[in-house]
Amino acid sequence: MSNQDQHRIPVFDALSQHFKENAHQALGNQQLRHNMRSAMDSLMTKRLASMSDEYEREHLRELGNHIRARALSKLPDLLEKLEANLTKQGVQVHWAETTDQANQIILEIAQRRQAKHFIKGKSMVSEELNMNHYLQHHGIEALESDMGEYIIQLDHERPSHIIVPAIHKSAKQVGHLFENKLHTQYTDDVDTLIQTGRKILRQKFFEADIGISGVNFAVAETGSLFLVENEGNGRMSTTVPPVHIAITGIEKVVENLRDTVALVSLLTRSALGQAITTYVNLISSPRKADELDGPEEVHLVLLDNGRTQAFADAQLRQTLNCIRCGACMNHCPVYTRIGGQAYGTVYPGPIGKIISPHLMGLDKTEDLPIASTLCGACGEVCPVKIPIPELLRRLREEDVRPPEETPHTVKGQGARFSRKERLMWKVWKTLNTKPALYRNFSLLATRFRALTPNIMAWSQNHSKAKPAKHTLHELARKHLGEQ
Amino acid sequence: MSNLFYDAAPNATRVAPSLPEPRQYPTEKPTDIYLFGTCVIDIMFPNAGLDAIRVIEREGIKVHYPQDQGCCGQPAYSSGYTEEAKEVARAQIKLFEHDWPVVIPSGSCAGMMRHHYKELFKDEPETLEKVNALSERIYEFGEFLLYVSKIQLKDQGPHTKIALHTSCAARREMNTHLHVRELLAQLDNVERVNHDHESECCGFGGTFSVKMTDISGAMVLDKTKALKDSGASQVVTADCGCLMNINGSFEKQNEALRGQHLATFLWLRTGGTSDE
Ligand code: SF4
Numbered sequence: 048m049s050n051q052d053q054h055r056i057p058v059f060d061a062l063s064q065h066f067k068e069n070a071h072q073a074l075g076n077q078q079l080r081h082n083m084r085s086a087m088d089s090l091m092t093k094r095l096a097s098m099s100d101e102y103e104r105e106h107l108r109e110l111g112n113h114i115r116a117r118a119l120s121k122l123p124d125l126l127e128k129l130e131a132n133l134t135k136q137g138v139q140v141h142w143a144e145t146t147d148q149a150n151q152i153i154l155e156i157a158q159r160r161q162a163k164h165f166i167k168g169k170s171m172v173s174e175e176l177n178m179n180h181y182l183q184h185h186g187i188e189a190l191e192s193d194m195g196e197y198i199i200q201l202d203h204e205r206p207s208h209i210i211v212p213a214i215h216k217s218a219k220q221v222g223h224l225f226e227n228k229l230h231t232q233y234t235d236d237v238d239t240l241i242q243t244g245r246k247i248l249r250q251k252f253f254e255a256d257i258g259i260s261g262v263n264f265a266v267a268e269t270g271s272l273f274l275v276e277n278e279g280n281g282r283m284s285t286t287v288p289p290v291h292i293a294i295t296g297i298e299k300v301v302e303n304l305r306d307t308v309a310l311v312s313l314l315t316r317s318a319l320g321q322a323i324t325t326y327v328n329l330i331s332s333p334r335k336a337d338e339l340d341g342p343e344e345v346h347l348v349l350l351d352n353g354r355t356q357a358f359a360d361a362q363l364r365q366t367l368n369c370i371r372c373g374a375c376m377n378h379c380p381v382y383t384r385i386g387g388q389a390y391g392t393v394y395p396g397p398i399g400k401i402i403s404p405h406l407m408g409l410d411k412t413e414d415l416p417i418a419s420t421l422c423g424a425c426g427e428v429c430p431v432k433i434p435i436p437e438l439l440r441r442l443r444e445e446d447v448r449p450p451e452e453t454p455h456t457v458k459g460q461g462a463r464f465s466r467k468e469r470l471m472w473k474v475w476k477t478l479n480t481k482p483a484l485y486r487n488f489s490l491l492a493t494r495f496r497a498l499t500p501n502i503m504a505w506s507q508n509h510s511k512a513k514p515a516k517h518t519l520h521e522l523a524r525k526h527l528g529e530q
Numbered sequence: 531m532s533n534l535f536y537d538a539a540p541n542a543t544r545v546a547p548s549l550p551e552p553r554q555y556p557t558e559k560p561t562d563i564y565l566f567g568t569c570v571i572d573i574m575f576p577n578a579g580l581d582a583i584r585v586i587e588r589e590g591i592k593v594h595y596p597q598d599q600g601c602c603g604q605p606a607y608s609s610g611y612t613e614e615a616k617e618v619a620r621a622q623i624k625l626f627e628h629d630w631p632v633v634i635p636s637g638s639c640a641g642m643m644r645h646h647y648k649e650l651f652k653d654e655p656e657t658l659e660k661v662n663a664l665s666e667r668i669y670e671f672g673e674f675l676l677y678v679s680k681i682q683l684k685d686q687g688p689h690t691k692i693a694l695h696t697s698c699a700a701r702r703e704m705n706t707h708l709h710v711r712e713l714l715a716q717l718d719n720v721e722r723v724n725h726d727h728e729s730e731c732c733g734f735g736g737t738f739s740v741k742m743t744d745i746s747g748a749m750v751l752d753k754t755k756a757l758k759d760s761g762a763s764q765v766v767t768a769d770c771g772c773l774m775n776i777n778g779s780f781e782k783q784n785e786a787l788r789g790q791h792l793a794t795f796l797w798l799r800t801g802g803t804s805d806e
Contacts, residue, residue, distance in 0.1 A: 071744050380731045384748050418742055420735025420749075421608055422698035443610030472606050476614040479569075480621040482598035489573050504740040508747035509778025512574070519567045519576035523595035526580060 066414040069389035079215055083386050086214045090377040093320025111313045112432040114306045115368035122358065125267040125300045126349070132270025136332040138345045149350050150181045153292060156346060157187055160290055162256030165189040168281035169196055170261030171209050171371060172294045172350055174393045175406065189259070192248050192280040194241060201228045207387035209394060210318045210373040215386045248280065258284035258342065262295035264310060268303040272347065274328040275311060282326050291342040293330070297349050298367035310370055313430035317372040353405040353458070360456050362441055366401050368431045375425035375435060381418060390415070397425035401438045409446055410459030416442040489518045555677040562592045564632045568639045569601040570770040578770060578791035582635040582671055585797050589679045596625040604642040605736055616650045623660060631678060632664070635671040635793050637700020637769050644668040645703055670700065672710040672768055672792055685717040687799045693725045693762035695776065695789065697769035701729065710768055710792060717799055725760035727752070734775035750779045758787055765789035
């Protein structure tokens with residue numbers, strides 16, 4: 048084992064990938080069901096209230112889609128430009144193909160600075176890296192400073208939502224958690240709970256050697272890292288500690304500052320129904336000589352981790368339009384019922400279903416593309432108009448395509464390939480392309496309706512499905528005569 | 531206009547749909563139409579198909595039912611078996627030679643033929659041209675009655691409260707929730723009540739209901755509960771996939787409430803008789 052391998056932490060070790068079992072468990076948890084339903088209802092209401100003018104909303108979505116598509120069409124150029132501009136301004140840019148590489152880059156910075164304490168703003172990419180775990184393994188503490196993330200961290204859980212990580216918990220549950228872990232007096236008053244967390248975190252900001260943040264948009268033209276947040280902890284993490292490391296996926300780049308105007312409005316309104324967040328941070332350099340605050344060093348880690356795979360395919364590329372607002376989750380009837388943790392992936396819900404196969408491979412996410420009725424609610428609300436149902440359908444195609452068949456567009460292709468199922472669809476095709484055969488089949492199905500097989504999975508939730516006495520083909524012929 | 535989108539019950543899903551693409555409807559009432567019955571109706575709910583034929587005939591329109599029709603291809607398409615779906619679609623495209631409207635008593639199959647056939651044949655220019663022309667002639671049943679046949683319904687039944695369930699594909703691809711609402715509004719004695727989370731999926735999703743049984747079961751239970759709580763004495767839908775799901779669940783729960791296809795509901799409300 049090489050030295051490097053020894054320090055390798057499997058990224059998803061903490062997550063169970065048995066989607067169906069997880070879902071089954073989650074469905075049995077009444078508290079979770081209740082918490083999720085009321086939280087999602089409230090988020091849906093807020094989104095719509097903040098986007099009540101349908102013409103404005105639809106035109107803005109159209110614009111959002113164009114901005115993202117334009118950025119992706121020039122992705123390599125814009126990334127180079129971003130790097131050049133950031134470097135010129137004194138920000139150090141690092142490239143990571145894999146999560147391991149990203150973790151190593153971060154660890155090296157930490158070791159050079161002899162850093163022992165990290166404070167983190169919210170960052171989904173750091174979840175992708177399983178960074179906390181990795182750093183802990185190397186004797187470094189990484190403390191979450193976003194209140195939701197902090198709660199999740201205290202409870203040794205993974206976030207359940209990309210915007211509101213502790214959304215599956217009620218105030219009572221948080222009260223008990225604080226009582227147990229922080230030994231405070233039990234209360235379920237949200238303000239008091241937040242104050243408790245805040246007091247602890249305040250001190251940590253000043254002790255931290257390194258602050259971590261994500262990035263909402265990386266602006267190529269000006270070399271700026273655009274960051275929105277509500278709690279002020281993001282600003283603290285990026286300005287108080289002497290070193291700031293921002294980490295982001297390579298797709299987050301946009302062409303110019305003007306592009307961010309539409310995108311940020313779409314983001315905040317789709318996410319929490321806010322016109323704008325409490326804080327908007329634009330970071331473009333470390334502290335300058337005449338400035339009073341800000342970090343001495345700023346780093347940006349640009350992560351691929353499978354994104355180039357999505358990028359290479361014109362249809363799947365649309366996945367990378369995502370601005371991580373979470374609206375697709377809030378409106379997804381499947382997510383609403385099982386919560387985010389059941390997915391066993393960093394990104395849950397509809398966006399998780401379309402991006403995880405690129406990050407982890409279809410072999411590890413085989414059930415995700417089929418865990419949808421294709422009802423279309425996700426695509427309907429997505430602020431940048433990602434056709435999520437279409438992409439799910441496409442991934443199903445990759446999921447059942449034989450593993451040996453070329454082209455190999457998605458890692459782990461053919462995870463759900465089954466000869467039996469394929470044969471069944473071939474038979475179905477023959478039936479439906481040979482009219483006489485079809486008529487005989489449907490005739491038999493109705494004549495022998497009493498013999499209809501009992502499909503176990505169906506009869507779990509329904510009475511037995513029974514064909515009618517006569518087919519419409521027959522009724523129509525009788526009614527309309529031979530035509 | 532915008533009220534049509536949001537007048538659902540206070541706790542209904544507040545999903546705001548995209549703006550519907552404006553559709554041009556023919557100004558003249560056609561003399562003939564094709565009926566595409568769909569495979570679920572063919573085998574499970576043939577009377578819905580027959581009632582659709584009778585309602586359209588009463589408008590003075592001749593109905594043609596190509597006996598060579600089968601499935602539209604959607605089940606294979608949404609399961610990722612694109613090649614199989616394509617061949618089945620090809621077999622259906624051939625059936626509608628004349629320039630008549632093709633009426634489909636199912637929103638999701640209409641959506642498949644109107645929108646997804648284009649995707650299936652995007653690499654075959656000649657077929658695509660045919661498919662594009664066909665797509666313009668595809669109408670969902672309620673949409674056809676309202677905008678092409680310009681039907682005027684005369685309600686002959688007693689006062690009743692109904693809840694309308696629209697399939698997701700229909701709602702988002704065909705806007706049928708709007709068409710059907712308008713159509714039902716013509717019936718003087720029919721009161722349409724909203725139900726909780728009206729725009730949320732019933733959990734059917736074709737193979738989803740057998741592959742993800744647990745989740746699907748939770749969804750249909752919530753849907754049937756919402757329908758019961760609405761106080762409606764009847765559920766009306768224009769999609770037989772959902773109907774199978776919802777009625778199957780009602781029956782399993784020993785509930786008296788049932789769903790009925792829109793065609794049958796309209797036929798019976800306007801003086802038609804049932805032959806069951
Ligand atoms: S896919 Fe669309 S709706 Fe979902 S998180 Fe991304 S941007 Fe938001």
